[in-house]
Amino acid sequence: KKIKSFWNDKNIELFCAQVLNFAPFSFISFKISDFVDEVFNDKESFYQYVKNHVYRDDEAVKEFIEFFSLCKATMFKPFLKFKFEKSSLASQRILVAKEFYKGDSGIEDEYVNVTQVIFETNSLELVKNMQQNNQLNPEFSFEIFSDKKNHLWFFLLNVDTRTAKSKIKDFVNLIMSIEMKPFNNAQIELNLDVLFDFKNFLANNEWDINMKIISIQPNLE
Numbered sequence: 001k002k003i004k005s006f007w008n009d010k011n012i013e014l015f016c017a018q019v020l021n022f023a024p025f026s027f028i029s030f031k032i033s034d035f036v037d038e039v040f041n042d043k044e045s046f047y048q049y050v051k052n053h054v055y056r057d058d059e060a061v062k063e064f065i066e067f068f069s070l071c072k073a074t075m076f077k078p079f080l081k082f083k084f085e086k087s088s089l090a091s092q093r094i095l096v097a098k099e100f101y102k103g104d105s106g107i108e109d110e111y112v113n114v115t116q117v118i119f120e121t122n123s124l125e126l127v128k129n130m131q132q133n134n135q136l137n138p139e140f141s142f143e144i145f146s147d148k149k150n151h152l153w154f155f156l157l158n159v160d161t162r163t164a165k166s167k168i169k170d171f172v173n174l175i176m177s178i179e180m181k182p183f184n185n186a187q188i189e190l191n192l193d194v195l196f197d198f199k200n201f202l203a204n205n206e207w208d209i210n211m212k213i214i215s216i217q218p219n220l221e
Contacts, residue, residue, distance in 0.1 A: 003039050004049070011055045016064040017089035019046075023079035025101060027094050029111045031079050032071055043076040060087035070215050073118060073154045075145045081116045081217035115164040115218065117171075119155040121211040127153045129178045140171055154214075165196075165220055168213075172201065175211070196220065 007015050019036050023029040032043050040046040047068045055061050063086040070080055084090035121127065127144055134140065142157040159167035169192065176190050189203040200210045 007053075009054060011058060011061070012050055012053045013055070013058065013060045013064065013087055013089055016050060016061065016068075017087060017093050020090065020093060021079075022097055023111065026079070026109045026111050027097050027101075028083070028109065029079040029081050030067070032068065032076055044072065047072050060089070063087050064090075070118060073120070073145060073147070073214065074143070074156055077145070078143065078156060079111070081111055081114065083218055113161050115159050115161045115216065115220075117155075117157040117159065117164075117168055117213060118215040119157065119211055120214050121153050121155070121209075122151055123209045123211070124151075124153065126175065126178075126209065126211070130155070130175065133174070133178055139174070140167075142171075161218070164216075168216075169195070 019033040020030045021033040023031075032046065036043055036046040040049060047065075050056070050061065050068060051065055053061065056065065063084060067080070067082045067084075070082070074080065084094070127146075131144065134142070140157060140159075142155050145154045145156065146152075147154070157168070157171055159171075172190065172192075172195060176188065188207075188209055191201045191203055195201045196213065196216070198213055200212045202209050202211045
């Protein structure tokens with residue numbers, strides 16, 4: 001409680017940088033440290049605290065809120081790639097970590113050639129169909145997370161950075177190829193023009209099935 005009250009009127013960027021948990025031998029993938037559970041009871045409460053903090057409009061803090069929102073979408077479980085560009089304190093922590101490991105030249109960052117894509121959908125049936133298809137044909141590496149309170153589901157897709165754009169399109173085309181029996185085989189249209197614009201790329205007003213990309217890390221060239 002003392003720690004929480006201490007930060008109530010101070011720039012929360014420093015605390016946010018301190019609670020970044022680095023993936024092993026990685027300087028580009030993070031999640032929120034379990035330490036915040038001791039201070040805020042759980043990571044969701046910490047996210048809401050930062051989101052509503054008096055310094056929430058500070059550019060560096062807004063960047064942390066963006067990262068924490070992705071952590072929330074994936075239930076605070078996996079390490080997520082994220083490039084901090086506004087927070088100098090996050091950048092300093094990353095530089096310190098790089099300095100610490102600089103002697104381990106034989107260790108390769110397992111995330112270095114990985115592009116992480118997070119999709120959001122409001123269709124449980126689409127999620128079920130994708131799960132069944134992946135069991136039969138595990139072509140893609142992805143995890144599914146649910147926000148049942150808001151009736152949303154999230155796919156965390158990992159693809160090779162060198163072929164990221166084409167693989168993302170292949171994944172979306174796979175979604176379109178699955179027989180949509182729960183929707184009476186409705187013709188769900190794919191709008192590839194907005195696929196990388198963080199907008200809904202599934203068009204069918206009758207069923208209101210939505211899916212969009214909410215994050216691509218690193219950004220596509």
